[in-house]
Amino acid sequence: MLPSRTEEIQGAVRTWLSQIDRPPVDFGMNRTQTFATLRDWQRQLYDAGWLGIGWRAEYGGRPGTGLDQITVYEEIARERLPLPIGILGLDIVGPTILEHGTEEQRTRYIPPLLCGDEIWCQGFSEPEAGSDLASLRTKATYDESARTFIVNGQKVWTSWADHADQCALLVRTGGPDSRQRGISYLLVPMDTAGIEVRPLTQITGDQEFCEVFFTDVVVPAENLLGEVNDGWRTAMSTLAHERGGYLLRRRVELRAAMDDFVNETLPALGAPDDIIEAKVGQCYVLLDALDARAFDVARRLESDQLGHETAIDKLFLSKVEQAVFGGILDMLGDQRMLEMGTDGTEQGRWIHDYLYGRASSIYSGTAQVQRNIVANRVLGLPR
Template identity: 40%
Template sequence: MELQDTPELAAFRAEARAWLDENAPAFSGRVKHRLHNESADSPEEYEAAERASVAAAGAWQARLRAGGWAAVSWPEAFGGRGGTPAQEAVFAEECERFDVSVGPLMVGLKMVGPTLMRHGTRAQCAEHLPPLLNGERVWCQLYSEPGAGSDLAGLRTRAVRDEATGDWIVTGQKVWTSSAPVADWAILLARTNVDVPKHQGITYFLLDMRTPGIEVRPLRQMNGSYHFNEVFLDEVRVPASNVVGEVDAGWKVVHTTLAAERAMIGGGGGEKARLLVELARSLGRLDDPLVRQHIAEVFTLDEVLRFLGLRMRAAIARGVPPGPEGSIMKLLVARRAHRAAEAALAIEGAHGLLLGADAPQEGAWQQQLLSAQGLRIGGGTDFIQLNTIAERILGLPRQRHPDKDVPFRTLTEQRNGDA
């Protein structure tokens, strides 16, 4: 039993631990998920490794489904266990004792699933939720564009209805898409009405990534990774049945997905201070007062995030969906990743200049330092999170948006005129 466990959670933890002790060792070490802080010599090498991690994660997810642990907090009506968010968190904590992961499937399980359960049709849930639970389908998200990142509502990818069939024809460009080469499906935002203000003319689609007209181009990052991609859509046909929610009302659906994404990012990363202690011990620097100070700072962030997670789970257990509090956790996770990597390189000293097999722990901390900036951008930049915290938690005046009520067509004409 853990300190924060109620008697009911303690019993659940014991049940989860017993099941994992029996089942997880056979899968431990098989899933090496390609994260954005792992380098590769070529896009093909990165994609091959990512596909291998997808296959291993799918096998573990299938075992979870067979054992009744695939979606602890999903309602039973949607194939889940019907448990509480607190139970889901306990199960995740117990999984950390083993080297098992469903990382490549997280966009689907943590973002697509909750969104469809809240906004999707029965047919959409029946088609997409079972493959998610079985580990058979990988999802990506087609949101950001070269000119629409922090201002996501400024997106220009267009979807035009084919009046003969009712389908939508989508043309545009997306960027910073994780897992695009290995994804089976995507959640896609496209503009369906240019004669209303920008937030009111966006529709939320489900897109089969095997549809003709889709081109994926890997992006080389400064740390040698190919985690992100550009995606070009050239007259891609999307059935009308793949609209989630109402046409032109996708912004409401977007909020559900973004809140789930921030909660997912904010809840990830584990305990960084413990890893730093292990690093310092291996290098004989655990008694160095400056090293201990670095570790203490990271430990503080670990604990703050842990308690924020408990608070969020308690709110969810009372029926309160993830809200702006997720922005605090997402902000701190990005900050902790940067501070932890800086601390690790300070502990490594001159060895911190090395990379790969020559560096301590095969250069894992060097890669994290190079990739930490991505966490401060993905899922909403630090500045977006700060604005959300200021407006929706502290109650400060909202930032003025002079283009909020201007039809998007007018905004486009003004920009083209300025150009």
């Protein structure tokens, strides 16, 4: 049973979405067009009051709770509409600045982050520090006389870095072996001298990710978020909330995709046989189980008790996503797959989504890392 407030928000968002023009985004658009369209979409959402829900009013926020904001995202996904381009800033960077930033940092960064005037990327992963993020090597040396950090190193898998205005950057300020205890969190303008961005083409054909090189990049001391060598705690404090919110909205996107396949693609394959019907049933059983898990995530979000159980959420979501898109390709069969690409056609969509889904057990913490968290932190098993 949904809370009455959730139903109220759902109704209001659905009414609003039914009255607006859909943002013109499709697979055929180039990267620059897509970015500009999604930035305009974010501004439209913010102006209508659908972003910043639960954030403090003095920084541009709106009344409500974090669960209210997730409800808005769910309705956007249910209508097959894109999320705002600044979702990483909205989900991770903004809450981190609100929790750990100075008053000057909150006033400077939060309003443009909300409305889409400034888009953030996340400089966490490195070529040799993806799953083991605590081993990152990008170095920041503090110049006490100039009150600046000098940054050198490389980041990778950085979404939209070639269009982003700001970067939330984790750097090594401690010794080489200091791991979590020697990491700091910097807020870095992407137009700073010494930053080079190179887009990467993914297996899907998209160019969402980039690698970013920092060569003697000068960052003012006032751009330090939190304390020196305390960046790990600063970064991790909000990641659990991001993972919980991601499950809630992603499960809506997965069900919408399955519904589209059953209602639009499957009829063109002819009368389904017993094997196809069984596969459809298996996919919907998993989606129903994910919905059940989502109710528990919502309960934990509302009581601010997400904890290490988010590792279980991440593992289960990855399993369902890969099973749904893998099941769709099984039902299409080898011959249909040979006729497909990853372009914007209906058939190409399923290849694209299957390939994208393969990464779900890697991004935001690999399945292996999540299992270790479950074993050590949830079950209390010895290392």
